[in-house]
Amino acid sequence: xxxxxxxxxxxxxxxxxxxxxxxxxxxxxxxxxxxxxxxxxxxxxxxxxxxxxxxxxxxxxxxxxxxxxxxxxxxxxxxxxxxxxxxxxxxxxxxxxxxxxxxxxxxxxxxxxxxxxxxxxxxxxxxxxxxxxxxxxxxxxxxxxxxxxxxxxxxxxxxxxxxxxxxxxxxxxxxxxxxxxxxxxxxxxxxxxxxxxxxxxxxxxxxxxxxxxxxxxxxxxxxxxxxxxxxxxxxxxxxxxxxxxxxxxxxxxxxxxxxxxxxxxxxxxxxxxxxxxxxxxxxxxxxxxxxxxxxxxxxxxxxxxxxxxxxxxxxxxxxxxxxxxxxxxxxxxxxxxxxxxxxxxxxxxxxxxxxxxxxxxxxxxxxxxxxxxxxxxxxxxxxxxxxxxxxxxxxxxxxxxxxxxxxxxxxxxxxxxxx
Numbered sequence: 001x002x003x004x005x006x007x008x009x010x011x012x013x014x015x016x017x018x019x020x021x022x023x024x025x026x027x028x029x030x031x032x033x034x035x036x037x038x039x040x041x042x043x044x045x046x047x048x049x050x051x052x053x054x055x056x057x058x059x060x061x062x063x064x065x066x067x068x069x070x071x072x073x074x075x076x077x078x079x080x081x082x083x084x085x086x087x088x089x090x091x092x093x094x095x096x097x098x099x100x101x102x103x104x105x106x107x108x109x110x111x112x113x114x115x116x117x118x119x120x121x122x123x124x125x126x127x128x129x130x131x132x133x134x135x136x137x138x139x140x141x142x143x144x145x146x147x148x149x150x151x152x153x154x155x156x157x158x159x160x161x162x163x164x165x166x167x168x169x170x171x172x173x174x175x176x177x178x179x180x181x182x183x184x185x186x187x188x189x190x191x192x193x194x195x196x197x198x199x200x201x202x203x204x205x206x207x208x209x210x211x212x213x214x215x216x217x218x219x220x221x222x223x224x225x226x227x228x229x230x231x232x233x234x235x236x237x238x239x240x241x242x243x244x245x246x247x248x249x250x251x252x253x254x255x256x257x258x259x260x261x262x263x264x265x266x267x268x269x270x271x272x273x274x275x276x277x278x279x280x281x282x283x284x285x286x287x288x289x290x291x292x293x294x295x296x297x298x299x300x301x302x303x304x305x306x307x308x309x310x311x312x313x314x315x316x317x318x319x320x321x322x323x324x325x326x327x328x329x330x331x332x333x334x335x336x337x338x339x340x341x342x343x344x345x346x347x348x349x350x351x352x353x354x355x356x357x358x359x360x361x362x363x364x365x366x367x368x369x370x371x372x373x374x375x376x377x378x379x380x381x382x383x384x385x386x387x388x389x390x391x392x393x394x395x396x397x398x399x400x401x402x403x404x405x406x407x408x409x410x411x412x413x414x415x416x417x418x419x
Contacts, residue, residue, distance in 0.1 A: 008124070008132070010181045011181060016146075019170075050099075053104075061111035071115050122190050122191030125187070126334055140322070142261070144261040152258070192338070222387045223350040224351075227354040236377075260318070271321075353380075
């Protein structure tokens with residue numbers, strides 16, 4: 001079992017601590033800049049710049065994870081860069097410095113995801129990936145929840161700069177955790193999605209993996225539409241409540257994260273169990289359906305207590321996705337040796353939606369107000385639902401394949417055509 005494998009507990013500790021290391025000041029950035037005289041439009045633009053950078057780095061980072069033997073070193077490097085880049089915001093609130101900070105933070109954050117997925121696959125192999133990834137995500141959400149609660153308290157007690165110091169501490173603990181994973185516990189072939197025996201194709205592949213695996217492309221587009229609406233929802237909801245004078249900035253933002261991440265813990269574990277029984281097609285459909293409901297609730301309840309229904313819905317949708325998507329990608333590309341490139345490619349396309357969401361949401365809110373903005377953001381997921389249902393015949397066989405038992409036919413096509 002995955003529990004008995006060397007490196008599993010340090011891996012789970014890494015997922016816990018890297019959550020706050022990745023986020024840093026991120027969730028608090030909006031209210032931090034708002035307190036320094038920024039408007040919602042420029043705030044959204046800065047967030048979008050960072051999201052675009054993270055989107056562009058995801059596929060190359062996945063290719064590097066597949067190619068390198070030094071996956072632990074990637075985690076160390078990205079963690080260090082995240083903290084240093086985020087610290088720029090404390091030095092100056094100049095538009096360009098803040099933009100550079102968010103771009104650098106997003107690049108580091110975009111690289112660490114494929115690295116941790118590769119390490120996980122290398123430790124537990126394909127057959128154990130569903131359950132271990134579910135546990136990883138539960139620990140990650142728990143880290144986000146604890147980090148947010150501490151950030152909210154420290155921000156309220158000592159000011160928002162204290163949030164940076166907390167992120168730095170979590171970064172150090174993340175580095176310690178990844179270095180506790182024995183290097184020889186990570187099987188390099190398994191970490192790439194290759195079989196134990198057979199040819200080792202060292203060729204690298206970027207977004208072309210989506211062209212060669214249609215189910216993967218559909219998954220990526222559906223996620224992009226979902227995150228076009230979802231990414232801006234939480235920061236905008238925080239701005240809406242704080243601007244209306246119905247919440248203290250640091251503590252309210254912390255509450256939105258704690259509630260959402262707490263539910264995501266249950267969502268990640270539920271996705272693992274539900275996928276075993278019903279398949280990932282149902283898991284993803286439920287996740288997409290939460291956003292339109294969330295948009296309606298956010299539009300009608302701009303109040304301190306509204307954080308509970310709004311973030312519970314986010315916890316369900318995002319929690320299901322964080323557990324399901326990495327396993328789905330690994331399942332579709334198993335045997336190709338390009339699982340982490342595939343993870344990066346999906347993150348890139350998904351990131352297109354996430355990148356433009358803050359800018360679209362920020363300028364819409366500034367122009368037409370929060371009520372219609374939340375309704376519009378929620379409606380984007382209707383496209384995800386329509387696409388997922390329209391291609392159900394193609395997607396269901398991929399989503400319901402027994403985990404770790406046989407390779408995807410699409411993965412073999414990818415491997416043959418790029419060898």
